[in-house]
Amino acid sequence: MEFQGRACGSATPPSEEEMELRRGPWTADEDLRLMNYVTAHGEGRWNSLARGAGLRRTGKSCRLRWLNYLRPDVRRGNITPEEQLLILELHFRLGNRWSKIARHLPGRTDNEIKNYWRTRVQKHAKQLRCDVNSKQFRDILRSIWMPRLVERIREASSSSAATAMRQNAAAPLAPTRPVHRAAEPPPTLDYSFEAQLSSPPASESVTESRGIQGFGVDWMQGAQPPSPGGYAFSGLPDVDQSGWGESLWSVEDIWLQQQQQL
DNA sequence: AAACATGGCAACCGCTATCAG
DNA sequence: TCTGATAGCGGTTGCCATGTT
Incomplete structure (x- = not known):
């Protein structure tokens, strides 16, 4: 063609x-x-x-x-919960500075992160009928989505450490031409999420911007995930292994929880 | 089965910053 | 200082696969 x-x-x-x-x-x-x-x-x-x-x-x-x-070290597809959380966290701090955000996610490109934000995160904001940069949506991310991702990460790390190690050993290189994306083996992380949070690239610290009061990596490093505003999570659908999952939060769930919180 | 709608993402564009001559 | 080349960035476009009707 x-x-x-x-x-x-x-x-x-x-x-x-x-x-x-x-x-x-x-x-x-x-x-x-x-x-x-x-x-x-x-x-x-x-x-x-x-x-x-x-x-x-x-x-x-x-x-x-x-x-x-x-590029040999480029990783594509299958944004992990750890990466999702990091993207959200960094976007809070840096805004649409995709290349800066990408520097904190080894192997990820600014283009991929930008696409992720636009296709996934903005879509959810649209479903909730609020602006992606609005305080309302930020609050939803902070109080519902992010704790849920933390929860997921903790579950995964405690149950499948051995599996992850095996996967890391077999981390694939970028294919020459992945015409059929679904055929690609799932990329894997070869780094510690918490290490990433505590060890940003030397050229730039994630703490360079403190635009969002009261939000940082600190709460993620505690013994327990923060209380998501008193929400009960048990009745909510689980996170899809492949990413956010369309069933992660229904619009109705989030809207209802928002109203309860107010 | 076909038509249509939607989502994901690769690749493009315009713009700005930087640097060498 | 000026100018052109290059690098890098963020925003946008449009193709293609998949889902829905």
Whole structure:
């Protein structure tokens, strides 16, 4: 399939060189060329890299493909509860600073985190008919979702430590071209969540911003999860293993609990 | 079975920051 | 200081798989 690219607003006709540039999905051959070239010559100078590798792509496109997909340490799909919690926590602090958030999640790209936020979190905000950045939704995340994720993490860590270790040993590399996403083996975490919280990248601490009063990692490191505003969780559906799970919180449940809390 | 709707995400765009010459 | 190239960022688009009617 030769993708012709998206509609361009430019009124000027493309140059001959631009006409030759490819857009759209990468082919296996292009991926291979890029990987081989980067392996041999290293990253950087993406425009000249694209030419040197014989790719009819912009340097930008090559860089993006490498960083988001081909990089050996990139991890894709199946955002774990630990990662979900970290994303929520970091978004509270940093807002839509996706690249900054991504630095705290090894192997995850800013693009993936951004997509996660937009497709999962914003969807739930929409279902609740509130703005994703509103205090109301933040309160729901803080008092309901996040404690629930903590609970889930604790359950998982206590019951399947051995399994996790086995999985970590077999952590897969990014596939060359996962046309069928469902066929991918589930990626696994190879790090400790709590270690991540307490050991952010040296260049930037997660404590750099304290925009949200009373919310931090501290409460997650206590012996018990915080009380979710007195809510009874027993009657609520369980977290789907694959992520948030559409059944995690029904709109009605959350709305009802919000009203009870007020 | 077909048509339609929706969700997920790869890849693009425009913009800004940084750096070298 | 200026300028062009490059890198990086956040927002948006549109393809494709899956679910629903």
